[in-house]
Amino acid sequence: MSAPETATPTIPDYAGDPNAVLNDTNAVWRHGGPPNYSNTRKNWEIAASFKSFLTDWRTVDPNKYTFVMNGGEPQSAEHMLRSNFYSPLNNDFESSHKTFKRMMPTFAWEVLEVYSGPPKVAFKWRHWGVMKNDYVGYNDKKQKVRVKAHGGPIDIQGVTVATVNGALKVEKLETWFDPLSMFKQVSKDNEVFIDEDSA
Template identity: 45%
Template sequence: MTSGNKAQASPALPDFMTDPDAVCKDTATWRIGRAPDYSNTRKYQSRTKTADHQIGSLPNLVENLVKNWEIEASFKTDTKQYRTVHPTEYEFYVNGKKLQDVESMTKTGTYNALISPNEYYSPEHIDFVESHKLFKRCMPTFAWEVIEVYSGPPKAAFKWRHWGEMKADYKGKNREGKEVIIPAHGGLVEIFGVSVAELDDEYRIKRLDTWFDPVSLFKEYSCPALAGLAGLKMSE
């Protein structure tokens, strides 16, 4: 694989680089008792994506890798069954701060790793399972795409977009443990960020660095311009 955007998929590449749902086909210990179903999210992405990468291109391969990483981090409970990360060297950083290694992946979850305590949400008051239920209720589909790749393996640097539609009220707890309710506006919610994935010779992630504004998601939820709503309520 080369760093050009027209790098072609090769038989030597692992399936998690060529198929966005490769790990869903694994025989594994799944958090929900079965493999997750991403079909609705994939259909939504196909209709609303802003980037249309050629199959086998570098952006397509990187996008597939990260999607499979997210599936494993969210739904596999046995770290020995992870295929997208190095079993002993994996580290996850957000805005320069180390937040996860392999073992903590199964305990923290992706939302609680990515979002630090703030005025809208706090992983200190919302556990792994509830965090996924909370955001799933609010946005039934939350698609993710690579916008642009700046460099290829062994260090793949890329810009990404994460988006969906706010179908139900956001109901969470902030860093003070107070309930926060943001009425649903039914409009588009999207956030952007930049990541760098350091890969080994089997294309497994050794280190993943991500930079983005965690509060931007909640600003999108509460933006009155989207639906004419003055949208934030907070319990005492």
């Protein structure tokens, strides 16, 4: 008697194909169509940054998805930090994305080490780029803040635990990193200009 055949688990296209979500023709894209990710590709970030509705994110379970930063309260939308440079209350998603994309045209992301596999995937990551243009944003006092571009690198690192379901869709992201590390690197020469008339 032969041994019973076991089905080989299938991997979703977004877990194996870096272009998977760029081919979603029925999604509502923020800028009318998919972005150009020829330099760096990460399906979760493409969906988070460019798809208008959570229901179009194929890499997450929209009914369970939460994001937790540094042990804080679970957030259902992108959790942004508050600082003297930036306030989520005074910068909407569109302006925030444009601010950081303008400052660093390429902000690459890579996984450095993987500590465990599904359903809880723990890994160390790195996000880096070059500050080619000035940072311009609004702080928690509604003041317009400008930091001159220094042309140097910006490099932040952290650890994330992603809880995924059987289809490898993210149900929960727990991330730990120093949220001020990027701004310390942005203003490394402490040259921060505030438009006093903007308050």
